[in-house]
Amino acid sequence: MSQLSDFVSQNHHQNVEELKELLRIPSISSLSEHKEDIQKAASWIANKLESIGMEHVEIVQTKGHPIVYADWLHQENAPTVLVYGHYDVQPVDPIHLWETPPFEPDIRDEKIFARGATDDKGQTFLHIKAVEALLKVENKLPVNLKFCIEGEEEIGSPNLPQFLAENKEKLACDVVIISDSDMWDRGVPAITYSLRGLCALEVSLKTANTDLHSGMFGGGVQNANHLLVQLLSTLHDANGKVNVDQFYDDVLELTEFEKEQIKALGFDEEKLKKSLGLTELTGGESNYPYPEKISSRPTLELNGIWGGFQGEGTKTVIPNEAHAKITCRLVNNQNPEKIQGLIKKHLEEQAPKGCTVKVTLQDTGNPFLTPIDDPMIQKAAQAYEKVYGKAPVYKREGGSIPIVSDFNHTLNTPVVLMGFGLPDENLHAPNEHFNLENFDKGILTICTFLELICE
Ligand code: BES
Ligand code: MN
Ligand code: MN
Numbered sequence: 299m300s301q302l303s304d305f306v307s308q309n310h311h312q313n314v315e316e317l318k319e320l321l322r323i324p325s326i327s328s329l330s331e332h333k334e335d336i337q338k339a340a341s342w343i344a345n346k347l348e349s350i351g352m353e354h355v356e357i358v359q360t361k362g363h364p365i366v367y368a369d370w371l372h373q374e375n376a377p378t379v380l381v382y383g384h385y386d387v388q389p390v391d392p393i394h395l396w397e398t399p400p401f402e403p404d405i406r407d408e409k410i411f412a413r414g415a416t417d418d419k420g421q422t423f424l425h426i427k428a429v430e431a432l433l434k435v436e437n438k439l440p441v442n443l444k445f446c447i448e449g450e451e452e453i454g455s456p457n458l459p460q461f462l463a464e465n466k467e468k469l470a471c472d473v474v475i476i477s478d479s480d481m482w483d484r485g486v487p488a489i490t491y492s493l494r495g496l497c498a499l500e501v502s503l504k505t506a507n508t509d510l511h512s513g514m515f516g517g518g519v520q521n522a523n524h525l526l527v528q529l530l531s532t533l534h535d536a537n538g539k540v541n542v543d544q545f546y547d548d549v550l551e552l553t554e555f556e557k558e559q560i561k562a563l564g565f566d567e568e569k570l571k572k573s574l575g576l577t578e579l580t581g582g583e584s585n586y587p588y589p590e591k592i593s594s595r596p597t598l599e600l601n602g603i604w605g606g607f608q609g610e611g612t613k614t615v616i617p618n619e620a621h622a623k624i625t626c627r628l629v630n631n632q633n634p635e636k637i638q639g640l641i642k643k644h645l646e647e648q649a650p651k652g653c654t655v656k657v658t659l660q661d662t663g664n665p666f667l668t669p670i671d672d673p674m675i676q677k678a679a680q681a682y683e684k685v686y687g688k689a690p691v692y693k694r695e696g697g698s699i700p701i702v703s704d705f706n707h708t709l710n711t712p713v714v715l716m717g718f719g720l721p722d723e724n725l726h727a728p729n730e731h732f733n734l735e736n737f738d739k740g741i742l743t744i745c746t747f748l749e750l751i752c753e
Contacts, residue, residue, distance in 0.1 A: 302745055305435050306427070306738050314410065314737065316346070317423050318403040320385070321412035327363055327386035327453045336449050339385045339419075340364045343426075343447050350430035352445065360457035363449030367468075370429070371442045376752050378442040380471040382705065383422030383478060384451035387414035388726045395728035408734045415732040417725040421477035421718055422447060424737070428744035440752045444471060448701075451478075454661040455701045462701075462708045473674040474705045475747070477740065479717030482563070482691040484735070487682040487743075489675055490715035492594065492694035493702055494627040495665035497634035500658045501645055502621045503529065503605075510616040519616055520652040523605045526620035529655065532648045533598055533624075533641075537584045540598045540626075542644045545637065550630045550667070552594050556694075563691060565589045593694035597627045598641070627696060634662035663700025666713070674712045674751065681747035682716070685739050716747070 306313075325339035326332040340357050343366045348355045352368035363386060371378070390400040390413050398404040403412035414420065425445070432439050446469060448458050462469060482488040505522045535541045552560070565588055571579060582591040591597075605620025607613035624641070628634055642657040649655040668675070670692045682690045695715075706713050718740035724730045 299742075299746070301435050302431055303738075303742055305431050306741050309427075309431075310738055313423075313427055313741075314405070314734070317410070317420060318412075320346075320419050320423065321403040321410070321414055322401055324390075324401045325386050325414070325449065326389050327450050328389060333363075336363045336386060340366050340447075340449055343385055343422075344368070346426055347445060350426060351433045352429065352443075358461065360450075360461065362453075362457045365449070365458065365461055366447040367445065369442070369444040370433075370439055371444075373439065373442050376441045377472040378444065378470065379748065379751070380444045380446060380469060380474045380705075380709075380711075381422075381425045382474055382476045382701070383425065383445075383447045384418045384449065385414075385422065385447055386449040386452050387417070387419070388452050390728075392728060397729055400728075400730070405734070409731040410734060411729055411731040413730055415730050416480075416719040416723040417730065418451070418478040420732040420737075421740070424477060424718060424740040425475075425744055427741045428748070431741060432745055432748065440749050442471075443748075444469065451699065451701070454663055456661070458701050459704050459708070462704055466709065469709055471709065471711055473751070474702075474709065474711055474713040475678075475744075476699070476702065476713065476715050477718050477744075478699055479695055479697075479715045480719035480721050480723070481717055481736070482693065482721075484720065484733075485686065486688060487686050487690040488693050488717060489670070489678055489682075489690045490695045490717060491668050491670050491675070491692050492630070493666040493715070494593075494596070494629055494696055494698050495632065495634050495663045495700070495703070496625055496627055496698050497638045497662045498623070498625045498660035499638060499641055500621065500623050500660060501526075501529075502619065502656045502658075503649075503653050504619045504656075505653045506616075506618045509618050512614040512616045515616055516614075520650075522617045522620040522653065525650045525653045526603070526605060526622060528650050529645065529648055530600060530603070530622055533600075533644070538580075538582050540596070542598070542640050544640055545596070545598075548631045548633065548636075549596060552590065556594075557590070559692065560587070560589050560593075560694075563589070563693070592696045594629055596629050596632060596637075599625055599627075601625055627698070628665050630665045630667040632665065634664060638662065661700075663698050664703035666699075666702040666706060668706065668713060672712045672714075674714050677750045678714045678716050678747055681743050681750055684746050685743040714747075716743070718743070
């Protein structure tokens with residue numbers, strides 16, 4: 299280990315410079331004008347994997363953005379590890395709030411600032427560097443290893459499930475390891491043992507065949523905005539519960555042990571309110587504690603509502619259409635398609651008189667939950683403890699990595715979510731960054747994990 303850690307620290311500067319190259323590529327998966335950049339990022343990853351000694355490096359084109367695959371399979375009797383990560387990033391707006399441009403990586407206070415620095419280019423890069431260190435220092439890896447790095451995570455991984463299903467043999471492994479989550483706090487590592495799933499819908503409501511003068515028709519003809527607000531307000535009850543029939547039917551409740559654990563981790567409500575500029579925290583189900591609400595309870599959120607006049611000044615109009623975008627975060631054992639169906643049915647049944655309601659079903663992703671006594675998770679815990687000198691916290695994450703459940707079920711393998719980000723690194727927001735204190739430590743924790751699972 300000491301030779302490895304010397305190697306990693308001697309190469310720290312060079313490694314950070316290399317990460318900067320990747321961070322300069324604006325590989326935003328949701329915007330079609332960045333299609334070329336996505337290809338560039340995939341090529342960059344593929345070249346890097348090739349140069350550190352990975353074999354069978356491939357850029358697999360899909361209907362969307364490519365998947366980068368590579369392997370090193372020279373340890374007949376050792377386990378096989380699959381590393382998953384994503385090289386695509388979220389859009390950068392609002393751009394004016396960035397202190398330095400999002401695709402010009404900048405180091406300040408031992409943090410590297412750029413879009414993707416923590417989510418997930420920076421964290422994926424740690425795995426590449428761990429493999430490089432092992433190959434350079436030991437001339438071999440302790441395990442067989444495969445990389446599967448995709449470019450569509452931030453748009454819900456629409457093409458990866460098919461790739462998994464069609465390449466079960468090629469991707470076969472004993473464990474999937476992913477660094478795309480965060481630690482508990484500075485110096486306190488965490489293993490995420492649950493992710494929420496999600497489903498998305500859009501609702502469009504129409505009334506008359508045209509917008510109307512609100513003086514000539516107002517008071518007599520129904521207003522699409524009013525009817526949409528009325529309809530949307532039926533989605534929750536007064537206690538913040540989702541009011542859709544059977545919505546909670548399949549929700550797996552927390553065990554008493556988990557509730558105790560969550561409590562023991564503590565939650566500083568005052569601190570959170572202060573940091574968010576809130577005087578009250580009133581979201582979601584009123585009878586659940588905040589830490590449970592954001593990790594192990596399902597939600598239904600209105601992400602966007604539009605209709606009628608939004609321009610400068612006043613317009614005396616009765617709009618004839620109104621729209622809303624809805625997403626749910628789901629937990630085990632809710633089925634995203636089933637929940638979509640329930641919400642669609644609810645919206646159609648509750649449609650006020652005098653309008654037509656059209657519900658469009660959009661993306662889905664399954665929730666993920668794994669037992670923390672899985673031997674692979676315990677090895678990850680030992681690795682963290684060796685490098686950080688502290689046992690990890692086990693936590694449920696409220697965010698989603700839709701493909702994780704597919705890895706778990708299609709490949710029939712445990713998945714270890716070993717994060718090196720910190721909760722305040724502004725992912726998806728302006729001034730995203732990665733704390734460099736977890737850069738070398740992350741690399742060494744991954745090396746340690748790979749060595750430990752061979753024992
Ligand atoms: N890496 C995140 C998910 C995450 C965030 C895990 C924080 C643990 C801690 C991932 O890239 C992400 O943003 N997922 C999206 C998925 C969606 C776009 C389909 C999410 O959760 O909104
Ligand atoms: Mn991510
Ligand atoms: Mn993300």
